[in-house]
Amino acid sequence: MLDLTWVIPALPLAGFLVLLAVGRRLGEPAAGWIATLAVAGSFVASVVVFFGLRGHEEHHFTQTLFEWLPAGGFTVDVGFLVDPLSVTMCLFVTGIAALIHLYSIGYMHGDPAFSKFFVYLNLFVFSMLMLVLGDNLLITFLGWEGVGACSYFLISFWFSKDANASAGKKAFVTNRIGDWGFMVGTFLTFLALGSINYLDMVEGAAGLATTTATAIAFLLFVGAVGKSAQLPLFVWLPDAMAGPTPVSALIHAATMVTSGVYLMVRINPILTQSADWVPTLIAVVGALTALFAATVAIAQNDIKRVLAYSTVSQLGYMFLAIGSGAYVAAVFHMVTHAFFKALLFLGSGSVIHGMDDEQDMRRMGALRKYLPITAATFIVGWLAIAGVFPLAGFWSKDEILLFAWEKSPALWAVGWVTAVLTAFYMSRQVFMVFYGEPRWTDEGTHAEGEAEQSAEAVGAEPTSHQTQAAVDAHHGGAHPHESPWTMTTPLVVLAGLAAVGGALNLPFDDEFKFLEHWLEPVVIGSEAHSTASTALKIGLAVIALAGSIAGILIARAVYLRRQVAPEKIEKPILADAWRYDAAISAFVDGPGRKAFDGVAWVDRNIVDGAVNGVAAVVRTSGSALRRAQTGYVRNYALGVAAGAIVLVGVFLFVAVS
Amino acid sequence: MEAAVFAVGAVICVVGAAGVILNRNPVHSALCLVATLFGVAVLFIAQDAHFLAAVQVIVYAGAIVVLFLFVIMLLGVDRAEDLGEEPLVGQRPAAVVVGLLLGGVLAGTLAAATITGLRSAGGAVEAEESTPNITQIGRLLFTDYLFAFEITSVLLVIGVVGAVLLARRSSAGTNVDADEEVDEISSPRDREPVEESA
Amino acid sequence: MIAASTVDPAWYLGLGAVLFALGATGLLVRRNPLVMFMCVELMLNAVNLTFVTFARELDDVGGQVVVFFVLVVAAAEVVVGLGIIVSILRRTPGATADDVSLLKG
Numbered sequence: 029m030l031d032l033t034w035v036i037p038a039l040p041l042a043g044f045l046v047l048l049a050v051g052r053r054l055g056e057p058a059a060g061w062i063a064t065l066a067v068a069g070s071f072v073a074s075v076v077v078f079f080g081l082r083g084h085e086e087h088h089f090t091q092t093l094f095e096w097l098p099a100g101g102f103t104v105d106v107g108f109l110v111d112p113l114s115v116t117m118c119l120f121v122t123g124i125a126a127l128i129h130l131y132s133i134g135y136m137h138g139d140p141a142f143s144k145f146f147v148y149l150n151l152f153v154f155s156m157l158m159l160v161l162g163d164n165l166l167i168t169f170l171g172w173e174g175v176g177a178c179s180y181f182l183i184s185f186w187f188s189k190d191a192n193a194s195a196g197k198k199a200f201v202t203n204r205i206g207d208w209g210f211m212v213g214t215f216l217t218f219l220a221l222g223s224i225n226y227l228d229m230v231e232g233a234a235g236l237a238t239t240t241a242t243a244i245a246f247l248l249f250v251g252a253v254g255k256s257a258q259l260p261l262f263v264w265l266p267d268a269m270a271g272p273t274p275v276s277a278l279i280h281a282a283t284m285v286t287s288g289v290y291l292m293v294r295i296n297p298i299l300t301q302s303a304d305w306v307p308t309l310i311a312v313v314g315a316l317t318a319l320f321a322a323t324v325a326i327a328q329n330d331i332k333r334v335l336a337y338s339t340v341s342q343l344g345y346m347f348l349a350i351g352s353g354a355y356v357a358a359v360f361h362m363v364t365h366a367f368f369k370a371l372l373f374l375g376s377g378s379v380i381h382g383m384d385d386e387q388d389m390r391r392m393g394a395l396r397k398y399l400p401i402t403a404a405t406f407i408v409g410w411l412a413i414a415g416v417f418p419l420a421g422f423w424s425k426d427e428i429l430l431f432a433w434e435k436s437p438a439l440w441a442v443g444w445v446t447a448v449l450t451a452f453y454m455s456r457q458v459f460m461v462f463y464g465e466p467r468w469t470d471e472g473t474h475a476e477g478e479a480e481q482s483a484e485a486v487g488a489e490p491t492s493h494q495t496q497a498a499v500d501a502h503h504g505g506a507h508p509h510e511s512p513w514t515m516t517t518p519l520v521v522l523a524g525l526a527a528v529g530g531a532l533n534l535p536f537d538d539e540f541k542f543l544e545h546w547l548e549p550v551v552i553g554s555e556a557h558s559t560a561s562t563a564l565k566i567g568l569a570v571i572a573l574a575g576s577i578a579g580i581l582i583a584r585a586v587y588l589r590r591q592v593a594p595e596k597i598e599k600p601i602l603a604d605a606w607r608y609d610a611a612i613s614a615f616v617d618g619p620g621r622k623a624f625d626g627v628a629w630v631d632r633n634i635v636d637g638a639v640n641g642v643a644a645v646v647r648t649s650g651s652a653l654r655r656a657q658t659g660y661v662r663n664y665a666l667g668v669a670a671g672a673i674v675l676v677g678v679f680l681f682v683a684v685s
Numbered sequence: 686m687e688a689a690v691f692a693v694g695a696v697i698c699v700v701g702a703a704g705v706i707l708n709r710n711p712v713h714s715a716l717c718l719v720a721t722l723f724g725v726a727v728l729f730i731a732q733d734a735h736f737l738a739a740v741q742v743i744v745y746a747g748a749i750v751v752l753f754l755f756v757i758m759l760l761g762v763d764r765a766e767d768l769g770e771e772p773l774v775g776q777r778p779a780a781v782v783v784g785l786l787l788g789g790v791l792a793g794t795l796a797a798a799t800i801t802g803l804r805s806a807g808g809a810v811e812a813e814e815s816t817p818n819i820t821q822i823g824r825l826l827f828t829d830y831l832f833a834f835e836i837t838s839v840l841l842v843i844g845v846v847g848a849v850l851l852a853r854r855s856s857a858g859t860n861v862d863a864d865e866e867v868d869e870i871s872s873p874r875d876r877e878p879v880e881e882s883a
Numbered sequence: 884m885i886a887a888s889t890v891d892p893a894w895y896l897g898l899g900a901v902l903f904a905l906g907a908t909g910l911l912v913r914r915n916p917l918v919m920f921m922c923v924e925l926m927l928n929a930v931n932l933t934f935v936t937f938a939r940e941l942d943d944v945g946g947q948v949v950v951f952f953v954l955v956v957a958a959a960e961v962v963v964g965l966g967i968i969v970s971i972l973r974r975t976p977g978a979t980a981d982d983v984s985l986l987k988g
Contacts, residue, residue: 687890691890691894695894695898698898698902699901699905702901702902702905702925705905705909705925706905706906706908706913706918708918714918714921715921718925721902721925721928722928725928725932728895728932728935729932732935732938734935734947734950737931737935737950737951737954740951741954744954744955745924745954748958749924749957749958753917756917756969760968760969760973761976772981773981776911777912779911780908780912783907783908784905784907787903787904787907788900788901788903788904791899792900795900796893821947822947822948825944826948830945830948837952837956840959841958841959844958844962844963845962847963847966848962848963851963851967851969851970852969
């Protein structure tokens with residue numbers, strides 16, 4: 029059964045190739061179904077491999093396909109490492125990807141580039157699976173770059189609008205900065221251990237010098253920061269919302285952005301071997317990112333941007349967990365987050381679809397009646413992310429906060445405040461969209477102007493069957509409608525998972541900690557074990573729950589009951605994300621430009637100067653030497669005679685001495 | 686005895702050589718060259734190279750120098766050359782220095798060296814009484830150095846053909862020089878048109 | 884065998900060196916092409932003298948044979964050289980060695 033590992037990435041690859049060849053001809057909806065079935069098949073294969081691994085006596089299984097790079101002392105094979113971590117990743121990646129493929133059939137209905145979308149989606153799933161299944165850093169990097177490229181393709185899917193194309197570029201370039209760290213880390217790993225194979229790394233990690241391990245861990249963390257949108261490289265994720273909603277759900281919520289977390293868990297032996305400040309740095313970066321993003325999310329008006337910053341924030345939680353040594357908690361949260369974030373994104377997509385491409389929450393409201401399934405599932409997702417007992421988010425977030433408290437109460441405090449803010453802004457979103465008064469009925473030219481503004485600002489998604497004019501006309505009376513079954517089915521499935529997902533790792537008794545036992549072989553030796561008493565655990569849980577409920581209540585007071593004015597909370601600086609982007613632009617334009625000018629000056633004057641200087645030297649020396657060519661025979665004869673004298677003299681000298 | 690002969694011959698040589706390089710009139714130079722050649726011939730005889738002495742006088746002094754004189758007369762370059770002026774800057778002092786140095790290093794080589802030559806197999810000089818010098822040379826020429834001998838004869842033929850070609854004038858009256866195609870390049874002295882004589 | 888020479892061969896070689904130096908100097912100083920040529924002949928003669936001296940010294944007739952060849956080649960050389968000089972001087976009478984400076988660069 030384990031030999032079927034190669035099927036897992038092969039099916040999406042096959043789907044990609046088939047759709048690349050005949051996708052356009054197949055058209056809607058056949059292309060979509062082929063892609064969905066490919067990924068669904070991949071999911072089935074993952075389940076088979078999962079059971080295979082459970083029955084396997086060893087905790088890991090490798091399958092090598094072929095030798096890829098035989099370069100002397102450096103050989104890289106294309107091989108797969110099946111161990112608890114990679115199987116876990118495969119399961120939820122393929123599962124959620126299959127659901128999102130199904131969803132996209134409905135969502136992308138009518139788009140002229142329908143089949144192209146699925147081409148990219150399948151390629152993405154293939155790359156992601158290579159990333160998690162690869163048995164060495166280079167295969168992972170192949171997948172890493174592959175998902176980055178697909179992210180670029182998919183973000184700028186509607187590239188005719190400049191903002192979308194720029195968003196794609198921004199994502200790619202920012203990722204690249206992180207990729208530098210990944211690459212140098214890989215080089216260093218090879219230098220230190222002689223191999224970049226994960227099994228070799230696990231074996232050799234204990235023998236690493238602390239400084240080497242620190243350097244490797246830090247560099248790979250830089251890569252993770254880029255891919256998982258942590259401070260300071262998170263700027264691409266909010267802009268990435270320019271892509272279609274299924275893309276946001278799949279790539280920027282459930283799968284690609286979790287690659288960084290996966291990488292950190294993968295190299296946990298090296299992290300353990302490194303100096304103490306590295307895990308602390310990871311935890312601090314995670315915590316600060318979580319807080320930062322949460323503060324920004326409370327002031328966003330685009331329905332997807334709230335979720336984007338929310339993703340950044342939740343990823344921060346995962347890094348906080350890693351930094352605190354709680355790898356299992358990080359993976360747990362990664363899985364539950366995938367469930368409810370994908371659910372929320374798909375739900376928001378359903379809302380956007382139902383509102384005929386309206387994305388501004390200020391123009392929504394009371395949609396509960398019109399989109400009942402969407403609303404119900406969205407509410408489940410809301411409660412999950414807010415950390416309300418007994419939904420999935422409560423359990424996973426609690427694990428993280430527990431270990432954060434054990435690392436440092438200050439980190440716990442940051443985490444707790446973030447949890448309150450999370451509850452607040454998610455409740456805000458739910459109340460603004462599904463409850464309250466409908467704000468989409470009385471319009472006119474005022475509304476059109478606003479619609480245009482908001483569309484510009486958030487990179488709205490024009491689908492083919494709605495031209496901009498039609499959208500404007502419809503605003504006079506938007507007709508919210510529920511989405512087709514292809515879109516609501518995944519919502520329901522994900523809602524179910526978000527509800528019961530906590531059962532993966534219940535903290536009550538050892539026998540309920542399925543995920544911990546399952547992942548034990550991967551993180552053995554690095555996993556921190558909680559020394560807290562049951563009372564403390566329960567106490568922290570209660571405080572967290574209280575914070576969540578407080579957040580919900582405050583949001584209710586502001587947005588439902590109108591007891592407090594929203595402007596008091598939604599400060600403009602938060603809406604601008606603390607002017608982070610502006611700061612970057614100012615820096616690049618100011619000192620950055622000076623640096624670039626300096627480099628250009630060096631290139632022009634020193635590098636070119638050296639090259640031209642050589643030519644000038646040759647020219648001047650040539651001009652000087654040509655004066656020996658007088659044309660007079662007697663001068664030449666003089667030269668000959670002088671040469672003869674020298675020669676004879678040399679021989680004489682040699683003979684005498 | 687030989688020393689006296691050497692002394693006389695050496696004096697003639699050196700005086701003649703000085704005459705060659707110092708005379709303004711080229712005809713005088715040619716005559717001084719004859720003197721030097723005679724001196725060299727005398728020295729050849731002193732060293733038992735009788736055949737060579739004869740050949741030297743006949744060929745060098747008798748033919749080559751005569752050829753020189755013919756050309757001098759033909760071209761009318763017997764006008765005295767002004768030795769005072771030297772258009773090339775620094776040429777004269779350099780020439781003097783070079784000459785002195787050249788002589789110096791050669792003399793130095795002589796002083797520092799010992800003669801250790803390798804003899805040729807069949808080349809030992811026999812006494813004049815047993816075999817005349819000319820026989821010895823002839824024997825060597827037609828055995829060991831036969832190929833060079835033949836090549837040299839070919840060289841002479843080529844030389845004759847070349848000389849005829851170089852100096853030819855065509856019957857039509859225009860110069861058929863070997864270097865005719867560079868007619869357009871003019872020399873600084875070529876202000877007045879070339880005198881064409883049929 | 885030849886009677887041992889009473890004159891040290893070094894004298895002859897020294898004379899050859901002097902003649903050669905004189906010829907070289909003359910070649911460098913004089914401008915008239917014919918006189919320059921004569922200086923070349925001087926140098927050749929110096930070489931001939933040296934060869935003959937060595938022939939006697941080393942007891943080898945080959946040296947004299949070399950002189951023979953030098954003579955022949957010198958003759959051919961004079962023929963061709965004078966032919967060239969005639970061609971040049973016929974075109975530009977009164978030309979000196981300095982006027983043949985087309986290779987100036």
